[in-house]
Amino acid sequence: MPELQTVLDEIAASMASMTERGHVAHYIPQLAKVDPNQFGIAVLTNDGQLYGAGDADAPFSIQSVSKVFTLTMALGQVGDSLWKRVGREPSGNAFNSIVQLEHEHGIPRNPLINAGAIVVTDVVLAGHKPREAIGQILRFMRSLADDEGIYIDNAVARSEEETGFGNRALANYMKAFGNLHHPVEMTTGVYFHQCAIAMNCRQLATAGSFLATQGRHPLTGIKVVSSERARRINALMLTCGHYDGSGEFAFRVGIPGKSGVGGGILAIVPGKASIAVWSPGLNKVGNSLLGSLALERLAKAMDWSIFGP
Amino acid sequence: MPELQTVLDEIAASMASMTERGHVAHYIPQLAKVDPNQFGIAVLTNDGQLYGAGDADAPFSIQSVSKVFTLTMALGQVGDSLWKRVGREPSGNAFNSIVQLEHEHGIPRNPLINAGAIVVTDVVLAGHKPREAIGQILRFMRSLADDEGIYIDNAVARSEEETGFGNRALANYMKAFGNLHHPVEMTTGVYFHQCAIAMNCRQLATAGSFLATQGRHPLTGIKVVSSERARRINALMLTCGHYDGSGEFAFRVGIPGKSGVGGGILAIVPGKASIAVWSPGLNKVGNSLLGSLALERLAKAMDWSIFGP
Amino acid sequence: MPELQTVLDEIAASMASMTERGHVAHYIPQLAKVDPNQFGIAVLTNDGQLYGAGDADAPFSIQSVSKVFTLTMALGQVGDSLWKRVGREPSGNAFNSIVQLEHEHGIPRNPLINAGAIVVTDVVLAGHKPREAIGQILRFMRSLADDEGIYIDNAVARSEEETGFGNRALANYMKAFGNLHHPVEMTTGVYFHQCAIAMNCRQLATAGSFLATQGRHPLTGIKVVSSERARRINALMLTCGHYDGSGEFAFRVGIPGKSGVGGGILAIVPGKASIAVWSPGLNKVGNSLLGSLALERLAKAMDWSIFGP
Amino acid sequence: MPELQTVLDEIAASMASMTERGHVAHYIPQLAKVDPNQFGIAVLTNDGQLYGAGDADAPFSIQSVSKVFTLTMALGQVGDSLWKRVGREPSGNAFNSIVQLEHEHGIPRNPLINAGAIVVTDVVLAGHKPREAIGQILRFMRSLADDEGIYIDNAVARSEEETGFGNRALANYMKAFGNLHHPVEMTTGVYFHQCAIAMNCRQLATAGSFLATQGRHPLTGIKVVSSERARRINALMLTCGHYDGSGEFAFRVGIPGKSGVGGGILAIVPGKASIAVWSPGLNKVGNSLLGSLALERLAKAMDWSIFGP
Structure with a gap:
C-alpha cells in the first residue's frame, strides 16, 4: 500500500x-x-x-454536499418516519425530475436530489423560525468539523434566493401535494442558506x-x-x-x-x-x-x- | 462472527x-x-x-439473473466499446423505461434492465446463429457453475416467446434507432432462452x-x-x-x-x-x-x- | 329549424x-x-x-373561461409576438403538463392551459401594478358584457391564493426558464383574481x-x-x-x-x-x-x- | 368570391x-x-x-392519409365499440407518443396517429388473411375515388416493411397490453400496404x-x-x-x-x-x-x- x-x-x-x-x-x-x-x-x-x-x-x-448533513439531522429528529415523505431510489435521468414528482404524487425519489433535500429541510425546520433552523444547521456543521470558523456565505445565499426559481417550483409543487409543511419561502430560505455554507x-x-x-x-x-x-x-x-x-x-x-x-x-x-x-x-x-x-x-x-x- | x-x-x-x-x-x-x-x-x-x-x-x-453473465460475456468479446451501446445509470422508476429509450435515442440506461440486456445479447450473438449463441451461453454457465447439469427449460422459453411482446417492443424500438444489429426475432429468441436457464x-x-x-x-x-x-x-x-x-x-x-x-x-x-x-x-x-x-x-x-x- | x-x-x-x-x-x-x-x-x-x-x-x-379574454387582451397589446412565449398545440394528457414545460424549455403548449394563461397574464401586466392590471381586465369584461355589474369574488380570489401552489410551481418553473417577466407573486396574484371574476x-x-x-x-x-x-x-x-x-x-x-x-x-x-x-x-x-x-x-x-x- | x-x-x-x-x-x-x-x-x-x-x-x-379511410371502414365494421380500443384526444407532442401508450395501458390517444391507426387496421383485419384485408382496403379506395386505376406501390410497401421497426415496436407494445388481436407481423403487414397506396x-x-x-x-x-x-x-x-x-x-x-x-x-x-x-x-x-x-x-x-x- x-x-x-x-x-x-x-x-x-x-x-x-x-x-x-x-x-x-x-x-x-x-x-x-x-x-x-x-x-x-x-x-x-x-x-x-x-x-x-x-x-x-x-x-x-x-x-448539495449539505444534503448529507441535513439528512442526518432530519433522521435524528424524526427517525424512519422521514421515509413517508421521501423515497430511497435513484432518480433516473435529469429530465424526469419533475415528472417523477408528478407521477409519485409529490414524494421525491430520494433525499439527495433537490426536491428531496427541500423536504428534508422542511423536516429540520420543525416549526422553528428560519433563522433558528439555519443557526442549528450551522452549529451542527461546526461541531462535526470541530471548527467554529465555518460560516454561511451571505452573498451566495442571496444569489441563490434571487435565482432559485426552479427550487421554488419544486417546493410549490410538493406543497400542492401536501408534502411541504411550512410556507414555501420559509423552507426554501433555509435551504438556500444551507447550500451557501x-x-x-x-x-x-x-x-x-x-x-x-x-x-x-x-x-x-x-x-x-x-x-x-x-x-x-x-x-x-x-x-x-x-x-x-x-x-x-x-x-x-x-x-x-x-x-x-x-x-x-x-x-x-x-x-x-x-x-x-x-x-x-x-x-x-x-x-x-x-x-x-x-x-x-x-x-x-x-x-x-x-x-x- | x-x-x-x-x-x-x-x-x-x-x-x-x-x-x-x-x-x-x-x-x-x-x-x-x-x-x-x-x-x-x-x-x-x-x-x-x-x-x-x-x-x-x-x-x-x-x-434476469442471466443478465450478469451475458454482460460478462459481452465485455469479454467487445470490451469497453460495449458502453457506446448501453449506459451505466440506474433507470429510475419503471414507468420511464420506454420514454427514456426515446429520450436517449435508443441507448438503454444500463445492461441490467431488459432493454440493456437485449443489446448485450445482441453483442453476444455477434453474427452467429441463435442456436450457437444459446449453446455458447449455456456452456459458459456450466463452466462457471462447474456443473454440466445446467439446462434450458424449453417450456419456459416457449412461454416467454409466446408472451414476450413487451421485450419485442423494446427490441424493435432500439432497432429503429440502429441499436440492434441482428433481426429482432433472432436477438429476442436468444434472450428468451438465456432467461429460461x-x-x-x-x-x-x-x-x-x-x-x-x-x-x-x-x-x-x-x-x-x-x-x-x-x-x-x-x-x-x-x-x-x-x-x-x-x-x-x-x-x-x-x-x-x-x-x-x-x-x-x-x-x-x-x-x-x-x-x-x-x-x-x-x-x-x-x-x-x-x-x-x-x-x-x-x-x-x-x-x-x-x-x- | x-x-x-x-x-x-x-x-x-x-x-x-x-x-x-x-x-x-x-x-x-x-x-x-x-x-x-x-x-x-x-x-x-x-x-x-x-x-x-x-x-x-x-x-x-x-x-378558466377568463383565459379567452386575457388572451384577447394580450394579443391586442403585443400581437403575434405573443407566440414566442406560448405555443398553439393541444397539450395531450394532463399527466404531461409539467414535463412538457420541461421538455419545451418553459414555453407552455397553448394559452388556454394554466401555464400558458399565466404567461398571457404576465403579458397583460406589462409593468403595471397588479391592482391596475386587475382593474383593466375587469373593465374589459364589463365593456364586452355591456354590464357594469360584473365583479371579482374576493372570497374566491383569496381561496385561490391560499391554495394555488400548483400554479405557483408552474410560474416559478417558467421564471426559471426566463418566460415570466414579473415576480411570481405579482403575476399569479393577477391570475388568481381574473379566475375569480x-x-x-x-x-x-x-x-x-x-x-x-x-x-x-x-x-x-x-x-x-x-x-x-x-x-x-x-x-x-x-x-x-x-x-x-x-x-x-x-x-x-x-x-x-x-x-x-x-x-x-x-x-x-x-x-x-x-x-x-x-x-x-x-x-x-x-x-x-x-x-x-x-x-x-x-x-x-x-x-x-x-x-x- | x-x-x-x-x-x-x-x-x-x-x-x-x-x-x-x-x-x-x-x-x-x-x-x-x-x-x-x-x-x-x-x-x-x-x-x-x-x-x-x-x-x-x-x-x-x-x-397516413390512408388512416382516414381505414377509420371509416373500421367504424363501419364495429361502430362505436371501436372507441374502447382507441381514444379521441390529440396526442400532444411527438415525444410523448410511446410514454402515453404506457401511461394509458396500450390505448392509443386517437386513430390518426400511428399507434391508433395500427389498432384500426387490426379491426379491419377481422380475422381475414392479410392479402384479403389489403384487397378490401384497395377496393374501398377505388370505389370512393371512382377509379379502378388506384394501386399499391409494392416497392414502397417493401421499403416500409424493411424499415418499420418503430411501428412494430408500437404494435408489440399494444399487444403486450392485449390491444392487438392479430399477430404483429400480420397487422403491421396490412398497415404497411395501406400506407403504400x-x-x-x-x-x-x-x-x-x-x-x-x-x-x-x-x-x-x-x-x-x-x-x-x-x-x-x-x-x-x-x-x-x-x-x-x-x-x-x-x-x-x-x-x-x-x-x-x-x-x-x-x-x-x-x-x-x-x-x-x-x-x-x-x-x-x-x-x-x-x-x-x-x-x-x-x-x-x-x-x-x-x-x-
Whole structure:
C-alpha cells in the first residue's frame, strides 16, 4: 500500500496540469465568479490522521454536499418516519425530475436530489423560525468539523434566493401535494442558506468522518448516528449522490459520495477514511470533473473500492 | 462472527414460517405455476466452501439473473466499446423505461434492465446463429457453475416467446434507432432462452463466485475477468440490479445483487462470498420478497454490508 | 329549424331532472361550497337577440373561461409576438403538463392551459401594478358584457391564493426558464383574481359574442378584434379549450368552447351565435358535465356543428 | 368570391417558384427518392365539379392519409365499440407518443396517429388473411375515388416493411397490453400496404368527398357514412390530423385535414368541398410544407375556414 500523503501530493500535482477542467456552475452568479484553476483534497483516516494537498484550506460553497448533513439531522429528529415523505431510489435521468414528482404524487425519489433535500429541510425546520433552523444547521456543521470558523456565505445565499426559481417550483409543487409543511419561502430560505455554507476540504472531510466510523466521530468521539444509519446514509450516497452520474461514479470510483455544484465532493470509505475533494469545474451532469477523477485515482491507488480489491 | 451454516439454517427455518410470501410472476404462464412455498439459499465463500439451506438444490428459472453473465460475456468479446451501446445509470422508476429509450435515442440506461440486456445479447450473438449463441451461453454457465447439469427449460422459453411482446417492443424500438444489429426475432429468441436457464442455488452461487474473488473462480481457478471488471460489474449490480428497488436493496441489504422474476437473486460480498437465494414470491417492484429479506438478515448477521461494519 | 327559445327551455328542463351531475371542484374551497343542482344557459345570436333558460341570471366563478379574454387582451397589446412565449398545440394528457414545460424549455403548449394563461397574464401586466392590471381586465369584461355589474369574488380570489401552489410551481418553473417577466407573486396574484371574476350566463354569452361576429360586438358595435384573430381564437378554443377533453368535445359537440372549473363554458358558433352554459358539476377531465351535454344537444338541435350539417 | 380554378392556378404558380420546400421524408428509402419540385392540388366541390392545378395527376404515396379511410371502414365494421380500443384526444407532442401508450395501458390517444391507426387496421383485419384485408382496403379506395386505376406501390410497401421497426415496436407494445388481436407481423403487414397506396390529387379529393357532403358521395351517390359520422371524422381530423402540428394547422388553415409523410394532405370543407394537395417536402413536424401553405391561401381566398368568415 502506498503512503497516503504521497498519493495525495501526486494527485494534486497531476490535477494542477490538467487543461480540461469542466465548466464552473453559471446559474448561480456568485459561483460563476470562482476561479476554476483550483483543486484541493483532504483525507481524515479513521485513526484520526488528517492529510491534505493542493488548495485543501481554501473555503468553497458546499452546496448539495449539505444534503448529507441535513439528512442526518432530519433522521435524528424524526427517525424512519422521514421515509413517508421521501423515497430511497435513484432518480433516473435529469429530465424526469419533475415528472417523477408528478407521477409519485409529490414524494421525491430520494433525499439527495433537490426536491428531496427541500423536504428534508422542511423536516429540520420543525416549526422553528428560519433563522433558528439555519443557526442549528450551522452549529451542527461546526461541531462535526470541530471548527467554529465555518460560516454561511451571505452573498451566495442571496444569489441563490434571487435565482432559485426552479427550487421554488419544486417546493410549490410538493406543497400542492401536501408534502411541504411550512410556507414555501420559509423552507426554501433555509435551504438556500444551507447550500451557501462555506467550508474547506479539511473541514468537510472532518465533518463527514462519522460515516466512515460506524457513526462515532474519530476526533470528537461523539456518537453521531448508529452504525446502521451510517451504513444506510452511505448506501444512499452511493446510489443517489451524483444525480444522473451516480451509476458512473459507482462504476469508476466505487465509493459512496455526494457532490455539490460548487465543485466539492464528500466521499466515504467505510471503515477507513473520509475524503473531501474540491475543484470548481463541473462535468456535463454537474459533478466536479477533476474531483471525480482525483477520487478515481485515489480509490485505485489505495485499493479503497467497496466493490472489491 | 456466527457460524455461517447455523445462520443459513436459521434463516431457512424462519422463512419457512412466513405467511406473507409475495406473488409469483404471472405474466409468464410457466412461472405462474411454481409453488410459492419454496425457499433456498447457498453461499460459496472465497475459500471454496459451499454452504446451503432450504431448497438449495431445487432448480428454478434464473430469468434476469442471466443478465450478469451475458454482460460478462459481452465485455469479454467487445470490451469497453460495449458502453457506446448501453449506459451505466440506474433507470429510475419503471414507468420511464420506454420514454427514456426515446429520450436517449435508443441507448438503454444500463445492461441490467431488459432493454440493456437485449443489446448485450445482441453483442453476444455477434453474427452467429441463435442456436450457437444459446449453446455458447449455456456452456459458459456450466463452466462457471462447474456443473454440466445446467439446462434450458424449453417450456419456459416457449412461454416467454409466446408472451414476450413487451421485450419485442423494446427490441424493435432500439432497432429503429440502429441499436440492434441482428433481426429482432433472432436477438429476442436468444434472450428468451438465456432467461429460461434453470439452475439451483448451489449452482448459481458457484457461477457468480468469480465476482467476489477479483475475477478468479475459487473452485476452477480460471481467471474469468480482471479485478477491475469484477468491481465494475459489482457496482452495476448495486446501482441497477433490482430495477426500481435497487436503492431500497442497497439501503437495506448493502451488497451488490441481481434479481430475476423467477424469484432468484445472486448477491456478491466482494472479497468474501457469493450468495444465491431463491423464493418465487415477488414484492411489488418484482424482486423476491423472501429472498431480499433473507439477504438482509444474512448481511446483518455476517457483517457483510459493503457500506460499513 | 326549431325555435331557439323552445330548444333552450327543453334542455333546461331536461337537465333539471338529471341525477348524475358530476362533482363540484373541491380543490378551491370556495368553489366546493356551490350547490350542484344549478343549470343555466344563455345564447346571444348574431342579430343581437339574447335568449336564456334555467339559472341564466345566477353569477358563477368563470375561472378558466377568463383565459379567452386575457388572451384577447394580450394579443391586442403585443400581437403575434405573443407566440414566442406560448405555443398553439393541444397539450395531450394532463399527466404531461409539467414535463412538457420541461421538455419545451418553459414555453407552455397553448394559452388556454394554466401555464400558458399565466404567461398571457404576465403579458397583460406589462409593468403595471397588479391592482391596475386587475382593474383593466375587469373593465374589459364589463365593456364586452355591456354590464357594469360584473365583479371579482374576493372570497374566491383569496381561496385561490391560499391554495394555488400548483400554479405557483408552474410560474416559478417558467421564471426559471426566463418566460415570466414579473415576480411570481405579482403575476399569479393577477391570475388568481381574473379566475375569480363572477358572471352569469347572459353576461358571459354577451362578452364572448365578438368571436361569433368576425370580431365586431353585435350589441356595442365595437370592433374588438379582426376577423382573422376571431377565427384563430376560435381555432385555439376548439383544439385546446377543454384540457384533455378537447378532442372529445370537438367530437361530440363540434363547436369551439372554453370551460372553467367553476362549471361554466363559453361556446362559439362562428357566424351565428355565442353561448354560455353553466352547471357546477364536472366530469372526470374537469369540464362541466351537464354543460357539455347541453351544448351537444343544442348544437345538434340547431345544426350548429362546424364540422358539417 | 373569386373563381376557384383561378385561385388554384395562382396557388400552383406561386408554389412553383418557392425555394424553401421542406425536406422529403428520408426514413422510408423509397420516399426519399421523390423529386421535391412537385406540387399538385385538386378540389371536388359538393356540386360534383372537379378542379385541378399543378401536378394534380401525378400519383404519390398517400401514407397516413390512408388512416382516414381505414377509420371509416373500421367504424363501419364495429361502430362505436371501436372507441374502447382507441381514444379521441390529440396526442400532444411527438415525444410523448410511446410514454402515453404506457401511461394509458396500450390505448392509443386517437386513430390518426400511428399507434391508433395500427389498432384500426387490426379491426379491419377481422380475422381475414392479410392479402384479403389489403384487397378490401384497395377496393374501398377505388370505389370512393371512382377509379379502378388506384394501386399499391409494392416497392414502397417493401421499403416500409424493411424499415418499420418503430411501428412494430408500437404494435408489440399494444399487444403486450392485449390491444392487438392479430399477430404483429400480420397487422403491421396490412398497415404497411395501406400506407403504400398510390393516388393522385384528383383521386384523393374524390375519395374523401363524402366527408364534405354529410356522408353521401357527390359523384357515386353512395351513402358512405351517416352525417353524424362524417362530422365526427372531420372533428378528429381537425384536432388530430397533423400530429403535433394539428393546433397550428387549425390556427392557420382552419379546416379539417389529414397529412401523410408522402407530402399529401386531404382537407375537408364541410358542406362545400373536398381538397387534396401534394408536395413532397415536409416541415419540421412532418406535414407537407407547401401543401399546408397552399391550403392556408385557398381557405383564405375562398373564405372556407370553419372558424368564421
